[in-house]
Amino acid sequence: xxxxxxxxxxxxxxxxxxxxxxxxxxxxxxxxxxxxxxxxxxxxxxxxxxxxxxxxxxxxxxxxxxxxxxxxxxxxxxxxxxxxxxxxxxxxxxxxxxxxxxxxxxxxxxxxxxxxxxxxxxxxxxxxxxxxxxxxxxx
Numbered sequence: 001x002x003x004x005x006x007x008x009x010x011x012x013x014x015x016x017x018x019x020x021x022x023x024x025x026x027x028x029x030x031x032x033x034x035x036x037x038x039x040x041x042x043x044x045x046x047x048x049x050x051x052x053x054x055x056x057x058x059x060x061x062x063x064x065x066x067x068x069x070x071x072x073x074x075x076x077x078x079x080x081x082x083x084x085x086x087x088x089x090x091x092x093x094x095x096x097x098x099x100x101x102x103x104x105x106x107x108x109x110x111x112x113x114x115x116x117x118x119x120x121x122x123x124x125x126x127x128x129x130x131x132x133x134x135x136x137x138x139x
Contacts, residue, residue, distance in 0.1 A: 074106050075113070077123050077134040089115060089123040091134065096125075 042048035050056050080089045088097050092104040096115040103110050117124040122135045 075104070075125065075127070075132065075134050076138070077136050079136050080118055080123065087118040089118050089136075091115075091123065091125065 040047075045057075050058070075091055077089055077091050080087055081095075082088070086097055088095050090096075091113065092106055094102045094104050096102060096113070098115055098118055101112065101114040103112050105111075111127055114126045115123065116126055116131070122133050124131065124133050126132070
């Protein structure tokens with residue numbers, strides 16, 4: 001049998017030893033995150049259209065609605081009462097104690113209020129996450 005230097009076993013041993021001599025065969029590549037996609041809602045037909053319904057004006061109606069400013073809630077507190085030593089304020093026809101929460105209608109819309117504090121001259125409430133003071137009897 002003829003002996004050859006390039007027998008499969010010898011070739012495998014030679015290739016296995018090359019990594020230690022020459023270092024890593026393939027350089028380490030840092031994974032690159034995919035690009036972030038962002039969508040901007042168009043405000044008019046000039047800025048863009050819905051690709052599935054190109055003649056629709058539906059996307060622009062929501063942009064107009066978001067642009068309108070929301071007025072501050074107009075709350076009225078005609079007075080307060082004391083029941084069993086506990087103060088209760090009347091706010092837009094709702095009676096609330098400190099810590100009570102309720103939905104009231106003001107200016108044609110419903111807002112969520114929470115009573116924080118009742119003093120002699122005013123009541124402090126939280127309206128949709130914002131603090132507001134209402135003076136008793138103010139018009």
